[in-house]
Amino acid sequence: MARKNAFYAQSGGVTAVINASACGVIETARANRNTIGKVYAGRNGIIGALREDLIDTSKESKTAIRGLLSTPSGAFGSCRHKLKSLEENRAEYERLIEVFRAHNIGYFFYNGGGDSADTCLKVSQLSESMGYPLQAIHIPKTIDNDLPLTDNCPGFGSVAKYVAISTREAAMDVASMCETSTKVFVLEVMGRHAGWIAAASGLAAEEKGDAPHIILFPEVPFDKTTFLAKVQATVKKNGYCVVVASEGAQYADGTFLTDSGTRDAFGHAQLGGLAPTLAGMIKSELGYKYHWAVADYLQRSARHIASATDVEQAYALGKAGVEFALAGKNAVMPAIVRGSGKRYSWRIGEAPLHKVANKEKMMPKRYITRDGFGITAAGREYLAPLITGEAYPEYRNGMPRYVRLKNASVPRKLKDSFTV
């Protein structure tokens, strides 16, 4: 097999551990220099390939690459550019292959969610038909935990741990002052289509009566009356109530709760979030003093409290991606397979991309309690192992030492530029 270079790109929303996958890819490729030449990364994801804006990772020291294991966000930049269907935008696919051909790239590692799995598959198919075969491997990543054929997705475990810990800590704060102060605390977390992240907050509860008392899932239609009754009953019983809400919480007709019809003084739609909307509802209907928080990017970038299991799996999947390529595989994704034993175990499996692309794995109904406000023992059993272990970064002067790569450009070879 003639030595070829590899292309690696990060796709979509970044996570606390996507760089751990990059570390797995690059370290494993470096260990196999006879087969894989250099690893080029797309600057800002796949648009870096389209623009022939490649980063030469061989310019980075061993220490810098190792540092990726404990550095959040996307070290090479990411983007949300979704390649359209082959029919709609054949030019982009052809451009990709042209760039890969120019740089002698034989391996395409695409690190992302469902959309990028689809792109990865198409690139593999088209390259074949264009006479420049590529081995295209998808490396899973998404805090949404919604990819099929893998037990879980790297990135999710760390968000889950952050949300569970933050819920416990904030709840202890509220509990200690509820006698005379805040009675209701609302934490808004990510999850537009699936409630996986909100569900993870349920891990904060160990004993009956523990927070969170109410979890709002996008999967469960929101009913204001039932919700307010549950808030009131919880405050009466425990003295306080903690609500964790998925940003995608919605009414039965599919309207998001954040579409509150609220307008500012100039008539613009309110740009506030779900948490203040819920807090306002509670204040005006029940009169309780409230506080609310919106974790937003803090939750998915919180490498300081990443799950060790998540970091380990993210690295292993990057490594496995390269090993799959070395074994001659194409159009596949390494996946996490959970062991069947009582004690949590996992191994790397293999999923064909045509079964991964464009499929969303929703949260099973049996993970949600009958009243729709909590997680079941089965849900807890699934979630708990994913947040296990701490993988602290190094610190200097009280701040985490996250690496900054040089991100040196690969000289361009093509004459024509390409507008994305």
Place this chain on the structure above:
Amino acid sequence: MARKNAFYAQSGGVTAVINASACGVIETARANRNTIGKVYAGRNGIIGALREDLIDTSKESKTAIRGLLSTPSGAFGSCRHKLKSLEENRAEYERLIEVFRAHNIGYFFYNGGGDSADTCLKVSQLSESMGYPLQAIHIPKTIDNDLPLTDNCPGFGSVAKYVAISTREAAMDVASMCETSTKVFVLEVMGRHAGWIAAASGLAAEEKGDAPHIILFPEVPFDKTTFLAKVQATVKKNGYCVVVASEGAQYADGTFLTDSGTRDAFGHAQLGGLAPTLAGMIKSELGYKYHWAVADYLQRSARHIASATDVEQAYALGKAGVEFALAGKNAVMPAIVRGSGKRYSWRIGEAPLHKVANKEKMMPKRYITRDGFGITAAGREYLAPLITGEAYPEYRNGMPRYVRLKNASVPRKLKDSFTV
């Protein structure tokens, strides 16, 4: 000296390390059983004393008390009950002394901010005139960092660390995707009167161009035009802009930015916060894609990433409070005194309560850059040591092990109840 019991209460907003001070008080009292009998804690703060609702901390194991060192929030409950002036509410002060007398309490340890320093002083004075002298010691605590005569306040260092780390992490997230996605990120932090907490976010920046690019302090009048120009210039230069805003940011006339005049569909005032207000301003005037987060209670309860320096000082101040009492002192507060050397050092000093009570220490102007949007080298020099060191709690199954005390009640001795 006849053996007397001690009373300890937590006051005002709780922190990640107020229990470390409690640990210092209780462990030091236990080590001096010949002089100090039992330590009784007020259930939910000073109202516990008024209601004669006392917690017997002697029922807690050594391990449980040690666990307070790494447990956030107020383990005995806290409250925001401010005792009015002696003239206005002499009955409450007299009731306190009556309860103390009934339970043979000779030491009053009050763990809080400026208001509680004032209460502590008054209790000391009145007890003297009522013929039941108490040694009243104030133990400083406030995330607002606004107590005079102490270099810093326990609780602040941990919020500062949380805010600096969260700013860095979220900024890395935004930076990696700004080419095609979010351009402006706004993080709202606590600080209604002083910008100490927002200032701490400045520690996230190590090199020129690093986030946060704009800090909004309550001390600097907000000017929309200058602000938006700075946002735009930053996005043009760096590709993205991170704003950290004190909740107390205000216009020159003293109006809070959150008083945006916004009304919901029912005509109610908008209940959203500062971050969405700023984000909306940026969107409507500059058109940038934005995200925002509101840390709220998450920042002050984040024991998982507490500053080791903060934890150590909180404990030391609790311990010193008891040592001051043992030394016969009264109406004083142990304080942090910063060493004058180049390398950070601190020791415990002593501040008379009449000089502490009802005085707010504002952030020096020289800590804020001339343009009003950042911190100076002097500000950084003051802040940096306070976030140094990590003091991780123990974990079990991926979650921090925070203690839950039994909080057994002390049998009541007084016949009459007291309505707070």
